[in-house]
Amino acid sequence: MPGIELFGAEERKEVNDVLETGILFRYNHDNLRNGHWKALTFEKELAAFNGVKYAHSCTSGSTAVAIAMAACGVGAGDEVIVPPFTYIATVEGALLAGALPIFAEIDETLCLSPEGIRKAITPKTKAVVLVHMCGSMAKIEEIMQICQEHNLVLIEDTAQALGASYKGKAAGTFGKMGCFSFDFFKIITCGEGGAVITNDEKLYNFSHQFSDHGHDHIGDNRGAEGHPIIGFNYRIGEMNAAVGVAQLRKIDYILSQQRKHKALLKQTLSKFPEITFRHLPDENGDAATFMDFFLPSEELTRQAVAALQAEGVPSLTGVQYWYDNNFHYIKNWEHIRNLQSVAKLPIEILGAPQDYKNLQLPVTEGLMKRLISFVVKVAWTDEQLQMLTTKIEAALQKVFTKATA
Numbered sequence: 001m002p003g004i005e006l007f008g009a010e011e012r013k014e015v016n017d018v019l020e021t022g023i024l025f026r027y028n029h030d031n032l033r034n035g036h037w038k039a040l041t042f043e044k045e046l047a048a049f050n051g052v053k054y055a056h057s058c059t060s061g062s063t064a065v066a067i068a069m070a071a072c073g074v075g076a077g078d079e080v081i082v083p084p085f086t087y088i089a090t091v092e093g094a095l096l097a098g099a100l101p102i103f104a105e106i107d108e109t110l111c112l113s114p115e116g117i118r119k120a121i122t123p124k125t126k127a128v129v130l131v132h133m134c135g136s137m138a139k140i141e142e143i144m145q146i147c148q149e150h151n152l153v154l155i156e157d158t159a160q161a162l163g164a165s166y167k168g169k170a171a172g173t174f175g176k177m178g179c180f181s182f183d184f185f186k187i188i189t190c191g192e193g194g195a196v197i198t199n200d201e202k203l204y205n206f207s208h209q210f211s212d213h214g215h216d217h218i219g220d221n222r223g224a225e226g227h228p229i230i231g232f233n234y235r236i237g238e239m240n241a242a243v244g245v246a247q248l249r250k251i252d253y254i255l256s257q258q259r260k261h262k263a264l265l266k267q268t269l270s271k272f273p274e275i276t277f278r279h280l281p282d283e284n285g286d287a288a289t290f291m292d293f294f295l296p297s298e299e300l301t302r303q304a305v306a307a308l309q310a311e312g313v314p315s316l317t318g319v320q321y322w323y324d325n326n327f328h329y330i331k332n333w334e335h336i337r338n339l340q341s342v343a344k345l346p347i348e349i350l351g352a353p354q355d356y357k358n359l360q361l362p363v364t365e366g367l368m369k370r371l372i373s374f375v376v377k378v379a380w381t382d383e384q385l386q387m388l389t390t391k392i393e394a395a396l397q398k399v400f401t402k403a404t405a
């Protein structure tokens with residue numbers, strides 16, 4: 001959780017700017033705000049960081065996904081290919097837009113695989129929501145190729161991938177739109193917040209309009225603005241955006257620390273020939289928020305998780321066994337598989353495109369059972385890192401010695 005590790009004077013200063021004027025709203029009130037436009041500043045700097053023309057910030061990564069789908073024209077009855085390993089918001093975004101999620105296989109990149117996407121395409125497929133999981137990217141070249149061939153909208157859920165890139169080009173700039181989250185657990189945080197990025201002016205305009213009841217944001221009289229489209233309220237507040245401004249200015253430091261720390265963790269894990277690593281299509285473009293690795297079997301993986309816990313590794317960093325996680329992997333999404341919603345969803349009228357109760361995703365299952373991720377922190381001291389690598393090595397040593405005994 002790097003962003004929150006670095007909350008300090010810079011964040012307080014930006015928030016204070018807003019507190020001093022009391023203008024908590026991102027639009028208008030030009031002569032009262034003392035020159036402070038936090039959401040606008042955040043957007044400009046986020047766009048520049050990603051080398052893209054437009055960014056629009058919003059209340060969360062979840063609403064960023066909703067905005068991207070709406071702006072790209074993905075809605076009721078459209079089939080949308082999504083991964084079974086993501087944060088659940090990707091799937092909720094599709095369902096609440098009235099779209100029909102199709103779960104496809106991932107590969108050893110931990111993202112949707114090109115083959116998985118190909119197999120999931122039907123004549124009704126409109127879009128692929130590609131999630132770049134755990135700080136690194138999918139096989140983006142092949143996936144873009146498939147989307148072009150089949151005329152599919154590619155939306156990148158980059159909630160976990162700020163700072164990730166492929167051959168120098170930022171995650172979120174390959175498809176039509178990228179969707180960031182700045183919730184409390186992401187690489188930088190606004191407390192709560194999100195953003196979409198795009199190079200397409202039309203999509204950018206749909207995005208800020210859709211996020212604000214269709215307001216066209218022309219002129220300085222809100223009540224007199226036009227409303228070209230139906231929208232809703234996904235507006236970020238100035239306080240949250242202010243935190244984002246300070247956090248984004250720390251991103252280069254965060255990335256360099258994470259990369260340095262991850263390299264040390266990888267060195268430790270590399271001592272064990274039984275361990276294999278997540279495939280990174282471009283290692284230089286890894287944001288390095290997680291150290292992801294596979295063990296040879298589910299049994300050994302579960303033993304390793306237990307041994308890491310017994311050794312006290314969780315006191316120094318997060319140890320994720322995503323296979324059992326209730327929010328990141330489909331195995332425990334019973335409410336999605338049973339479509340348990342309070343009010344009726346469009347999918348219940350239109351019909352699900354897959355039998356969610358009996359989904360077969362053997363490749364994904366095979367990978368997820370054997371995957372462990374360590375959270376890579378920014379603020380570790382040399383002593384803490386030393387202690388951590390020693391504990392990791394001791395835990396894994398026990399597991400593998402027992403396995404060969």
Ligand SMILES: *Cc1c(COP(=O)(O)O)cnc(C)c1O
Pocket residue numbers: 059060061062063065086087089090131157159160181182183193194
């Ligand atoms: C965190 C996350 C989201 C949702 O972001 P929130 O800001 O928590 O709404 C969406 N997709 C992925 C892949 C995420 O990790």
